[in-house]
Amino acid sequence: DTEVTQTPKHLVMGMTNKKSLKCEQHMGHRAMYWYKQKAKKPPELMFVYSYEKLSINESVPSRFSPECPNSSLLNLHLHALQPEDSALYLCASSQGTGWSGGNEQFFGPGTRLTVL
Amino acid sequence: AQSVSQHNHHVILSEAASLELGCNYSYGGTVNLFWYVQYPGQHLQLLLKYFSGDPLVKGIKGFEAEFIKSKFSFNLRKPSVQWSDTAEYFCAVNAWSDYKLSFGAGTTVTVRA
Numbered sequence: 001d002t003e004v005t006q007t008p009k010h011l012v013m014g015m016t017n018k019k020s021l022k023c024e025q026h027m028g029h030r031a032m033y034w035y036k037q038k039a040k041k042p043p044e045l046m047f048v049y050s051y052e053k054l055s056i057n058e059s060v061p062s063r064f065s066p067e068c069p070n071s072s073l074l075n076l077h078l079h080a081l082q083p084e085d086s087a088l089y090l091c092a093s094s095q096g097t098g099w100s101g102g103n104e105q106f107f108g109p110g111t112r113l114t115v116l
Numbered sequence: 117a118q119s120v121s122q123h124n125h126h127v128i129l130s131e132a133a134s135l136e137l138g139c140n141y142s143y144g145g146t147v148n149l150f151w152y153v154q155y156p157g158q159h160l161q162l163l164l165k166y167f168s169g170d171p172l173v174k175g176i177k178g179f180e181a182e183f184i185k186s187k188f189s190f191n192l193r194k195p196s197v198q199w200s201d202t203a204e205y206f207c208a209v210n211a212w213s214d215y216k217l218s219f220g221a222g223t224t225v226t227v228r229a
Contacts, residue, residue: 031215042206042219043160056215090160096215103148103210105217109159 004108006091012114015081021111023074023091031055031097032074033105034066035090043090049074050096081115088112118143118209122220130228131199137192137223139207146212149190151181152219154204163205166190177201199229 004025013019023032031050035043048056049068063085065077074091092105123138141147151163164175171183181192190207207220 033215040204040222040224042208042222045216048215050215094215097213103212103215103217104150104162104165105210106162107152107160 004091004093004106006089006108006111008111009109010112010114012116013078013081014116015083017081018077018079020078021076021089021091021113023076023108024072025093025106026072027093027106028071029093029095029106030071031094031103032068033092033094034064034074034076035092035107037088037090037110047076078113081113083115086113086115118147118211118214118216118218120207120209120218120220122205122207122223124223125221126224126226128226128228129197132196133227135192135194135197135201135225137205137207137225139190139192139220141188141190141207141209141218143188143209143211148210148212149181149183150208150210150217151175151179151190151192152206152208154206156203160206163192197225197227199227201225202227 007022034046037043046060047066052068063080067075088110090110091108094103094105120141149166152160153163163179164173166173166183174180179194205223208217210217
């Protein structure tokens with residue numbers, strides 16, 4: 001199984017709502033990532049988890065809160081978002097760094113988020 | 117930190133024409149190199165990758181790329197494009213010891229039938 005799954009596919013939320021995005025992989029990967037992508041722009045890294053611990057936070061506002069319950073799951077909790085946070089949120093996973101096969105990241109299909 | 121530049125912002129060509137997209141990166145150490153494609157309304161898909169070995173790599177859908185270490189380049193090519201190749205193309209670079217995948221700004225490719 002070389003798939004990263006994400007739910008939901010689409011999400012519409014108000015600025016006062018609390019919602020969560022979910023990501024799952026069963027490839028035994030030890031690193032998992034959250035990216036934000038605006039239309040026709042490259043993905044922007046938000047967070048990296050390595051061995052279930054937060055390894056990188058790219059100065060993301062606290063209204064985005066990541067969580068890694070176990071090695072296969074990654075959540076992104078959303079609270080008090082702004083309309084400019086509307087974007088495609090991508091999850092990815094990889095074997096990790098220093099791996100002889102390279103740190104190829106496998107991307108999920110994304111959650112298209114609209115904040116009203 | 118590594119950076120990636122893609123030479124073309126928007127490329128328009130006719131079916132059966134040849135395509136070449138330029139990608140240069142700045143990083144002195146060992147790197148992994150990738151080309152991703154994103155078709156309209158779809159998610160990122162890996163076209164091809166280079167980790168080591170033969171610098172000419174072949175990917176899916178008839179794409180290939182050549183790694184030229186001395187020029188810090190990883191250009192993407194396809195001899196004959198189809199209308200279905202209309203998409204956004206991203207070059208990406210990852211230092212061997214780093215989690216971060218640095219993307220270029222992307223090239224929009226429009227193929228006219």
